[in-house]
Every structure is written in structure tokens, then in C-alpha cells.
Amino acid sequence: MILITFLLMTAALLSGIKSCPVLCTCQNQMVDCSNQRLFSVPPDLLLDIRNLSLAHNRIANIPPGYLSCYTELQILDLHNNSLSELPKRLFINAKKLLHLDLSYNNLSHLPADMFQMAHDLVQVNLSYNPGLRKIHPLAFRGLFQLRHLDLSYGSLSFLGLEALEDLSGLVILRLGGNPWICGCTMEPLLKWLRTNIQTCVADVQRAKCWGPPEVDGVLLFSLTEESFKACHLTLTLDDYLFIAFVGFVVSIASVATNFLLGITANCCHRWSKANEEEEI
């Protein structure tokens, strides 16, 4: 009996060791490698893995193609690592990925089609990437299922409307803690936010403008049409035609005036000369 138990335990242990990377715990289709001071991603995971946590490590790089075999992956937690970029096409086979947490990393920009093929994504968390300055207009292309997008606490001063326009399922959007510059280029986005998902923005009170000076400290969502009035003081074709016409009339008038003055002066001169001759 004891022997059988021992054998069973050994077998369980061996199979566990075989299928689970060192320092990780594996259970069902879940692999938890969080908080292990890992500098690189663990190799050879279960092929049918669904939930992978690599949170709270020091991972700075993910090899290209790392996820390409894990087609069942639904949850990927990379929260609190040192990632400064992700390889192109990382998510190419991650067609079932639902939740992606990249918060507390070192990402500086999101390129176009970053999440290409991961079209089922419901939640993407990019908060607390303090150097995140740039989001490509096509970074989130195709994420029609996306419901939660967290872009808070980065270094974003601008976000184009194109980046969010297609995210028709968005329910929670966080934009707070970024140094937004609410100039004319931000008007389309803010207008869209006001009319589309005003009720969905989760951190309205934290999303503030850092510039231009006249709106420094003002809440992003308290800006109205009126705030952007100066952006629309541009001249239309009619204005240009009017200005050209006025210019033309003025120059004709001045030529005519000069001409008349010339004639008048000439006449006066002759007249006074004639007078002088008469007097003599």
C-alpha cells in the first residue's frame, strides 16, 4: 500500500516536473510564474495553456514567436516587468486571447497592428508605462470586441481619434495621469469622446490638460466646442476673394487719386503761370 502510494506520488511529481517550468506552478491549463525574479520567459509551456501569469518579474524581452504555439491562450499577465517593446506579430496565433495585462512596464510606443490577429481581446491594460508617449493610429486596429482599455499613467500628450474610432465595444476607457496637450489637434478625439462614450470613461476626474497654458489643469472632458473656437478662425475661399477684391479696388482708387492729384497740380501750376504772365 505504502509502496503504491509512493509510486503514484513519484509519477505525479515526475509528470509535474516534465510539464511545468521551474519556479512556476501549473494547474489545469493555468501556469503561474509570477514573482520569481525571472529575467526571461519560461520555455516549453503546456501546449493547451489558457492562463499564463508572468507578473512581477524582470522580463525585458520576449522572443519573437514565443506565443505562436499556444493557440488556446486566453489570459496573459505581464504586469510589472521591464518590457520596453514587444516583438512584431507576437499575437499572431493568439486568436483566443481575451485579457492582456502590460501595466507597469517600460513600453514607449505602440506600433501599428500590435495586436494583429488577437481579435477577441476584451481587456488591454497599458497603464503605468511611464515612458509611453506614442500610440500609432492603427495600434488597436481590428479589436472590435475590446471593452476595457487602460492607457492611464503614461506620458501621452496626444492621441489621434483614428486610434479609438473603431473600438465600437469600448465600455471602460482610462486616460488619466497623462500630460495631455489639449490643443486643436486633440479636438476631434475629445469631441468624439463627449458624444460617444462620455459615460464609459472611468477616470474623468483624473484626465487633465497640461497645456496649452490657457487650459492648463482643466479636465479633458470639461472642454467644449467653445474651448476650441480659436481653432476655427480660418479663412474661407469667399474671405480670400473678398480680400483680393478690396485690395484691387483700393489700388485702382489710389492710382486714380494720384492721377487726379497730378492733373490738378499741373492745372494749378499752369493757371498760376498764366496769372503771372497777365500781371506782367
Ligand SMILES: *[C@@H]1O[C@H](CO)[C@@H](O)[C@H](O)[C@H]1NC(C)=O
Ligand atoms: C489566471 O491565473 C492567475 C494566477 O496565475 C489567477 O490569479 C487568475 O485568477 C486566473 N484567471 C482565471 C480567469 O482563471
Ligand SMILES: *[C@@H]1O[C@H](CO)[C@@H](O)[C@H](O)[C@H]1NC(C)=O
Ligand atoms: C513589482 O514587482 C516587484 C518584484 O519583482 C515588487 O517588489 C514590486 O512591489 C512590484 N510593483 C508593483 C507596482 O506591483
Ligand SMILES: *[C@@H]1O[C@H](CO)[C@@H](O)[C@H](O)[C@H]1NC(C)=O
Ligand atoms: C526603459 O527603457 C529605456 C529605453 O527606452 C531604458 O533606457 C531604460 O533603462 C528602461 N528602464 C527599465 C527599468 O527597464
Ligand SMILES: *[C@@H]1O[C@H](CO)[C@@H](O)[C@H](O)[C@H]1NC(C)=O
Ligand atoms: C490596469 O492595471 C492597473 C494596475 O496594474 C489597475 O489598477 C487597473 O485597474 C487596471 N485597469 C483595468 C481597466 O482593469
